[in-house]
Amino acid sequence: xQSVTQPDIHITVSEGASLELRCNYSYGATPYLxxxxxxxxxxxxxxxxxxxxxxxxxxxxxxxxxxxxxxxSFNLRKPxxxxxxxxxxxxxxxxIRGAQKLVFGQGTRLTINP
Amino acid sequence: EPEVTQTPSHQVTQMGQExxxxxxxxxxxxxxxxxxxxxxxxxxxxxxxxxxxxxxKSEIFDDQFSVExxxxxxxxxxxxSTKLEDSAMYxxxxxxxxxSGYTFGSGTRLTVV
Numbered sequence: 068x069q070s071v072t073q074p075d076i077h078i079t080v081s082e083g084a085s086l087e088l089r090c091n092y093s094y095g096a097t098p099y100l101x102x103x104x105x106x107x108x109x110x111x112x113x114x115x116x117x118x119x120x121x122x123x124x125x126x127x128x129x130x131x132x133x134x135x136x137x138x139x140s141f142n143l144r145k146p147x148x149x150x151x152x153x154x155x156x157x158x159x160x161x162x163i164r165g166a167q168k169l170v171f172g173q174g175t176r177l178t179i180n181p
Numbered sequence: 182e183p184e185v186t187q188t189p190s191h192q193v194t195q196m197g198q199e200x201x202x203x204x205x206x207x208x209x210x211x212x213x214x215x216x217x218x219x220x221x222x223x224x225x226x227x228x229x230x231x232x233x234x235x236x237x238k239s240e241i242f243d244d245q246f247s248v249e250x251x252x253x254x255x256x257x258x259x260x261x262s263t264k265l266e267d268s269a270m271y272x273x274x275x276x277x278x279x280x281s282g283y284t285f286g287s288g289t290r291l292t293v294v
Contacts, residue, residue, distance in 0.1 A: 110287035157224060168237055173225040
């Protein structure tokens with residue numbers, strides 16, 4: 068069965084510092100991988116996705132993620148965070164074809180110190 | 182950019198009442214979904230819908246729940262007799278075929294009192 072683990076429930080970083088949010092997945096085939104961001108009381112916004120090809124994917128708001136098959140990981144990174152990046156971040160995995168159900172991780176809450 | 186629209190944004194209902202949550206998916210999308218997020222918890226899959234029928238549902242999606250695409254644009258989730266534990270944010274999503282990924286709506290916050 069598919070599963071996603073986000074080991075860090077809460078991370079605090081200073082504004083301008085670099086960020087890495089961890090995501091590990093379990094899936095029987097080549098997965099589709101996603102990162103979503105959710106601001107308080109808001110919906111889910113897609114940051115980036117990986118389907119195939121280049122394992123380093125670029126997303127919106129200066130985020131990137133790297134797919135590492137050998138480690139079953141899809142970590143999210145940003146070189147310099149801004150106060151507006153404070154939010155909840157969810158990693159998700161889905162099937163390749165058809166009505167692809169997404170399985171989400173527990174989420175990582177990001178707090179930015181000024 | 183195309184959006185998935187959900188209405189209402191917030192609904193309060195009494196326990197035992199029926200509620201219908203409404204969604205307008207992106208017009209050329211073929212797959213439709215409902216997810217829910219209980220406060221402070223992760224987003225959970227409820228049901229997927231394709232070609233006018235349910236393609237997959239989770240164990241959460243019991244007989245109290247139903248989905249419908251009554252016309253060419255709307256996609257609804259009905260909860261027949263709401264329970265306190267149905268209080269959650271409900272997200273609708275749609276996707277085109279294959280690699281396109283999802284677009285989520287902004288959600289309906291359902292509060293059962």
